[in-house]
Amino acid sequence: MTEPTALAPYVAILGRGQGRARSLTMPEARAAMSVILSGDAAPEAIGALLMLMRMKGEVGEEIAGLTDGARAALALWTGPAPAIDWPSYAAGRTRGQPWFLAAAKLVAQAGYTVLMHGWNSHQATGASVRAALADVGIPQVPWADAPGALAQTGVAYVPLEALCPALLDLLRLRDVLGLRSCINTVLRMLNPAAAPIALQGVFHPSYRELQRDAALLLNQPGLRVLKGGGGEFEHHPTKDITLHGLQDGAIWEGQTGTVLSGHQRLSETDSTLADVWQGRIQDPFAMAIIISTAALALEACGIVDPARLARDLWLRRHDAKAPEGPSCTAFPCSSAPPTAAL
Known part of the structure; x- marks a missing residue:
């Protein structure tokens, strides 16, 4: 079941307003992606998070955290790592x-x-x-x-x-x-x-x-x-x-x-x-x-x-x-x- 407020803390970090908003840390971005991929986020909150990040301009910590969260949702690779x-x-x-x-x-x-x-x-x-x-x-x-x-x-x-x-x-x-x-x-x-x-x-x-x-x-x-x-x-x-x-x-x-x-x-x-x-x-x-x-x-x-x-x-x-x-x-x-x- 979707939890409407699951992404709210991360949206708030990005959208508090001039002088108060900031970028997500890598752990925060990882957690946000985990919430999104778990299905526990309202679609309005997902759109808000993505567009606030776009307007602000993404930083390396955010991309790294989101990527880490996305990797955690994948089925395991079962063979040797490719080159x-x-x-x-x-x-x-x-x-x-x-x-x-x-x-x-x-x-x-x-x-x-x-x-x-x-x-x-x-x-x-x-x-x-x-x-x-x-x-x-x-x-x-x-x-x-x-x-x-x-x-x-x-x-x-x-x-x-x-x-x-x-x-x-x-x-x-x-x-x-x-x-x-x-x-x-x-x-x-x-x-x-x-x-x-x-x-x-x-x-x-x-x-x-x-x-x-x-x-x-x-x-x-x-x-x-x-x-x-x-x-x-x-x-x-x-x-x-x-x-x-x-x-x-x-x-x-x-x-x-x-x-x-x-x-x-x-x-x-x-x-x-x-x-x-x-x-x-x-x-x-x-x-x-x-x-x-x-x-x-x-x-x-x-x-x-x-x-x-x-x-x-x-x-x-x-x-x-x-x-x-x-x-x-x-x-x-x-x-x-x-x-x-x-």
Whole structure:
């Protein structure tokens, strides 16, 4: 039964008025998320909490606490931790093909298991993430089947509704409130299987430091946050973009580098992911997106020359077998800035 006042203390902290309101502490935010996911919160209070936090501007302690509370509501992961957590929660209104899926597949073929999870508001479009999974051989599986899928293929995608339906309900409050909320950020931070490396995309640059600060509070060892294509972890090969993150649990910053010249938009190509992956079309721009994105992921795993490995993986992508061996923790993380050169 819903308890109308269950969230009231946390709403009051945020909304007491000028000079009296403050941000939630990490324990308070954790407790608030626990109340929400338990079903003991009135929907009006949930909306008030999320919108007050948005108006104020979220801080790292709040995002970390909300994420910790969300993790506590998930069913336990039953297998070895994946090497990489790769969330996909961008709206996808302006992006083109989801080239980052091919990059994730290459990284998995290098032997680094990749757990993907997500929900995108424009799922029905031809360029949607889920529609393209099969194009590069990434299985979409229920949460309980994900450990087995990673053991077989090295990469798997879990839909948010299969991971935690209650979190999807919170995310879809955007349709009711007309605005995004901190839930979008929490889902990027979720890392449900405790992977040592997390790769996160953002659309708004200010969220890079916010997610980094929250990850630091959550004791995340490795993190890369990129202002990427459509808000995904996807590199634009003509742009030298600042990466924020963590290296061995300490704050880190680096640059992506550029691999092409020009001003082409990510969506300005008629090529499809399937055609490029299968080699039916030779699209240098699309290939540069894929290879440079894979290189950034490999660098986060400690590969010394990630661009070279990414190129090699691309050339032999159809010969690669299921991963056997290296995990992200098998290599010392490099302190040098990432290189995405082709």
